[in-house]
Amino acid sequence: MSDFNLLKRDLNYFEKSQLDEIHQAFDMAVSAHKGQKRVSGDPYISHPIAVTKILASYNMDHESIIAGLLHDVIEDTDITKDSINKQFGPNVAELVDGLSKIKQVEFKSRLAAQGENFRKMLLAMSNDIRVIVIKLADRLHNIRTLDVLSKERKTRIATETLEIFSPIARRLGMRDLSLELEDLCFKTLYPKRYNVLKNALVQIEKRHKDVMEKILNKIRERMMKAVVQLISLSSRKKNIYSIYRKMKRKQLSFSELTDVYGMRIIVNNEMDCYRALGILHQLYLPVSEKFKDYIAVPKPNGYQSLHTVLLGPSGVPMEVQIRTQVMEEKASVGIASHWQYKIGDIDTKEHRWLENLIDIQKAVGNPEEFIQSVKMDLFNDEVYVFTPKGDIVELPQGATAMDFAYTVHTEIGNHCVAAKIDRQLAPLSTILTNGQTVDILTSKNATPTAVWLDVVVTPKAKSSIHNYLRGQQRRESIQLGKELLDISLQKFDLSISQVTEEKIEHLMDHKRYKSLDDFYASIGLGALSPHKVVEEVISNDPSSEPRVKGEQKKALMIKGTEGLIINYAECCHPIPGDPIMGLLTSGKGMMIHTESCKEILPYREDTDRCLHIQWSIENTKKVFPVVLLIRVMDHKGVLASVASTASKISINIINLKVDVVDDKQVDLWLTIAVTGRKQLASFMRELRTIRNVEKIQRYIKK
Incomplete structure (x- = not known):
């Protein structure tokens, strides 16, 4: 494990001077971790080497590679941040320091520990986004080697990875890493279910292999005739965890799934994506409602592709993805392709998402609230709406006009009073749908109340209101x-x-x-x-x-x-x-x-x-709840009379409960909203004029 040549073959994209510096970091890591063992019994140095190999597969820069080799030395050895700074410079020192694990602080809950851990990661990411790439590589190797841990620790780490790290990788566009994390965690948490689904996929692959090969050959021939430059065409199967998640969400058995297999087409340029789509739709009948153009409107993580579902031979649906090589690389590695930038330096959707998380962690009150906000944000699908100037705003499904206001700017959210949706006046609680144009009306006198928390769904809006x-x-x-x-x-x-x-x-x-x-x-x-x-x-x-x-x-x-x-x-x-x-x-x-x-x-x-x-004698429009007990004889028609009387005096009925006293008498428990005793007295006087009303009294809890 101490032979640098074992690692060198993965680093052939570096110049000699950079390789020499990486070699020095390798020697430092080997020396620092000498004598240390992992739980498996393997030399501890095997872990940073494995992390570095993962980083090299993303062609990460030499500073990231060095940080990967040294990411545990500050906590686990005598090496200090200053010594790293002197030998490898401030950038590497800051990366390693940002990656250092949190000391064993006594948190009130696992959720609080998660929240604090993620806060620290965000703080480090705000200076250098390479932190998240190295952290995800570190987590991937730890998940690959979970088997040696106790059942309790395996369950805790796999659950945290499924809830936090895998969705983050997906949101940042790191598809391959996210998929591997999901399947490994699913295998750890539900080994029997994992094996059943894995075996079922193997059987389906055997049955469909010949049919799929004929379909692929037919598509290749058509593409060649149409002079579409085809870089690659392959069948693909969905990862096991996504299949399980779909079965659970839609309450389906494995045999009822229709889109376990699909294909991916990589072409030369964007125009060829649309030409390839036309060819496919000529060959096989498309399912129109399943078509999605993520090239024109990319996903929040920057993902671009055309998605279509075709009815293949025997009417079996096939999901097809069409994209360019650049789009494929972006879908695979995501934010790792932007390692050379700080968060504020470029304007991509992944970076805006990270900036949004940083804003949330500044506003929330405690680690538990923060990590819950992150989880809510990670597991929401998006809708796309427009500002009056034509800018696209991405929101989760179920988001309201008030969520839109807070997404545009916190101050707009804090003073919003109404919305215009497609030029029509609408309440702020209106749930938005794709393609709408939204304009927010504000007033300096409007300010948030606790009721607003029931109107919004986005973490930013909730944390801003809180x-x-x-x-x-x-x-x-x-x-x-x-x-x-x-x-x-x-x-x-x-x-x-x-x-x-x-x-x-x-x-x-x-x-x-x-x-x-x-x-x-x-x-x-x-x-x-x-x-x-x-x-x-x-x-x-x-x-x-x-x-x-x-x-x-x-x-x-x-x-x-x-x-x-x-x-x-x-x-x-x-x-x-x-x-x-x-x-x-x-x-x-x-x-x-x-x-x-x-x-x-x-x-x-x-x-x-x-x-x-x-x-105070100052008049306000605030209303207060009051409970009235009204006893009536022969209650038919009385309810209508009570409601009519309330409406006449501009009183809202909040709640009504009916209790049968005997075969002749009924008690009405009426909760109403009044501005004060004067309005209540007027209402009670009017109620006494209603026929069959025996008794009215204001109820106060005994």
Whole structure:
């Protein structure tokens, strides 16, 4: 394993000076890993050599080859990043450092570990995209040698590879690597199913070999007559895992599959692709709805090809792919063909996808959320829509106009109010289809709410909305914290303006807050009692006169539109006009209850947590849920009358439940949305005029 000649034959595309440098890296790796063994018992150096051979099959540059040889030395040996930098330069040093494995940090879950690992990989990729190619080569060799590991480790690694690395390779256009990863992982996770399908494919190949050869010969003859320069024509079978996935998705048995085999045609240029397509359609009947032109509209990973399905002899469907040699190479190696660029240097769809992932990882709140976003993004099919200027925007199936807005720009998404789809006004929740032209209408007053999360499906939109809501929650908690502190100070005849910055800074240092905003936010979120803060301010000021704590002098005013920090209890459903109190809960902010609510009674004497609240007289359009219990006799026709009355007073019915009391009486549980007590009183007065309504009462949970 220490003989460089074993590797040299794979590196014949390098100049002598580059080969010499690679030889030096080889010697360093052999020396560094001397005495180390893999789990299989093989010398550890066999792994970096295997990774390097995979990289050489992609004709990767000499710096990538060196990084492949040294990718484990920083973690597993005494060699440092500085020593690599001195001998091979900063580019190789950064590559090796970016590829170093994460140390064994204790994560809360496997998902968190995945997320952190992928975050680090993205960070390294943002400087040099060769990182992902080397990382995928490393993963491929590890998957090839899984058999020696325990069942638990094999299952974990194969599952992670199927969920993350194989889809990434596919998304980056590295088809061959992705297919091999899929089949090897499937074999590891489901060995019996793998063998059954493999044997079935062998049998089908034997049965169809002669028929397929006749078809191929017939196509070759026609191509020659039409002077189409045919570079290669071959039959192909789908990989085992993709067959299994299709059987599972469509609930089919193997015998029911009709497209296990197909063919691939490689021609000289793009025009010949379309000429070849015409010839095929003359020879065999095409299935029109199966035709796809990925040359005119490439896939997000840059894949280009013509796809068609033909009805061959005996009516058996054949899937055919037609492309040029350049397209074939791109389909096989994908982003590996752009190793010489940084992410921002060229504008390909793979690079835009990577940039999108980097944007997502900056916006999301934790590793679990990030890795779930990545998985969602990897397993979505695309639709293609247009901007008003004619630019193509790629979105996953099921994406809405709001997803489109966030794809164009985060700020457009954050302030969108409606869409024009093919010049027709449409709601932002409209699901988009291929070929539509979408224009987004915005307003500076529009901002995201939690409801928007139910409208979008793309990871970028979800992470952008989450990010905005986190910021909004912080802004609201800071403002609420200031108001609560001021109210507490007033009990001692003080105000915020009378408390010196030195006193506040002393408290911040004592409580270990980094900024004044953090300090106020902690009060607003209920994590820090404003009353205890005030008492500490007074007790630490020997120069001030002793002060006696009084009653709350000023109620906190709320409008009902505060959003994330102030919430409304579902036990009593407070509405504007109700006498209300606020209960501070650590980490959650304030919960508003009616004064008569039984849930708040145990806290009434706790003036640190329980506050007097008043509704602001400022008019808002916000509505609040209320539950009414309506008892009726002979309920036929009553439901229609109730609905009609609600409509007349502009009240929306949210929910209705019917309980039979006896053979004469029925209880209607009506959840409605009202602007306040005034509108509720009007509705209840109107309901009492309906015939057979026996009793109406507002329901509050006991």
